Amino acid sequence: MTPSAAPGETPDEQPEPGLRADAERNRDRILAAARRLYATEGLGVSMASVAREAGVGKATLSRRFATREELINAVFADRMDAYAGAVAVALADPDPWQGFTGYVHAVCAMQAADRGFADVLTMTFPAAKALEARRAEAYEGFVQLITRAKAIGKLREDFTSQDLVILLMANAGVIAATGDAAPDTWRRLVGHMLRSYAAPGADIPPLPEAPAPTALYRAMVRLTRTGTHTSS
Known part of the structure; x- marks a missing residue:
């Protein structure tokens, strides 16, 4: 033919x-x-x-x-595949709370590894059909994670899916602000947020160490020089 x-x-x-x-x-x-x-x-x-x-x-x-x-x-096609895949891994965890916390940490780590991807997760691209389809798939999986974690009494009842969006926005800002001056700062932010999401009696993940004052100072100097206050 x-x-x-x-x-x-x-x-x-x-x-x-x-x-x-x-x-x-x-x-x-x-x-x-x-x-x-x-x-x-x-x-x-x-x-x-x-x-x-x-x-x-x-x-x-x-x-x-x-x-x-x-x-x-x-x-970002492959990264969005990994993003959606992380939900499947979390849903397969027999411990719904561990699956929830593991997913939140995994997604924030993806942001930290790629500043562009940090931006992608806090923006929408209606014309990028494949990307948005994977985002929708991941969202539906996350809603299931929320339901499962609440059902066993480990996740606060007032937690909503919008809270993840807020965390991703905050995390993107921290990543952009600290850069390579204090690259692990995002871990501290995520640790605090996971503690705030936990219902009484839930196992709370260990809180990562705070960045050194000198590292945060370097990050502040970097912000002053570049004028970068957002992830854009």
Whole structure:
């Protein structure tokens, strides 16, 4: 069977194998560059900066990814898979409270490992259909985690799914603010929040050590120099 042509092409106008390979290499370079920049600088990086980092022209970038949302969707597809997968792992835990706390910590750790992903979890991208579908899947799983943890009396009755969104926003801010000056500060925040979510009698996870005063001072100096007060 003869392969069908792409829209606007006749069969004998199909790109040559060499051209297709070049296009694929450019796409891979763009994705690798975007991952590097998003991971260290967040989603505020411009498309022009991504093109420069990848060593391609703006037109080439636009041909591969017409919009910022398309690029974000491609860059974070695997991370969103891991995000949704973390819910499945938590739901499989025979201890609902341990599954709940493990999931919260795992998601916050994902944010800490990639500043761009920290931003993704606190924003919405309606045009990025695949990304938003995985987010919805993870949300539904988290609602189940809440129900299970409350059913055994370990999670406070007034906890809601919105509280996770609030935590992810706060965690993204801490990650952006502290950077590499005090990179483990987020663990202290999450430890305190998990304690606040626990119902009386629940096993409370150990509270991580507070960052050293000198580390927080370096983070404050960094904020003063960069003027960075949010994760954007």
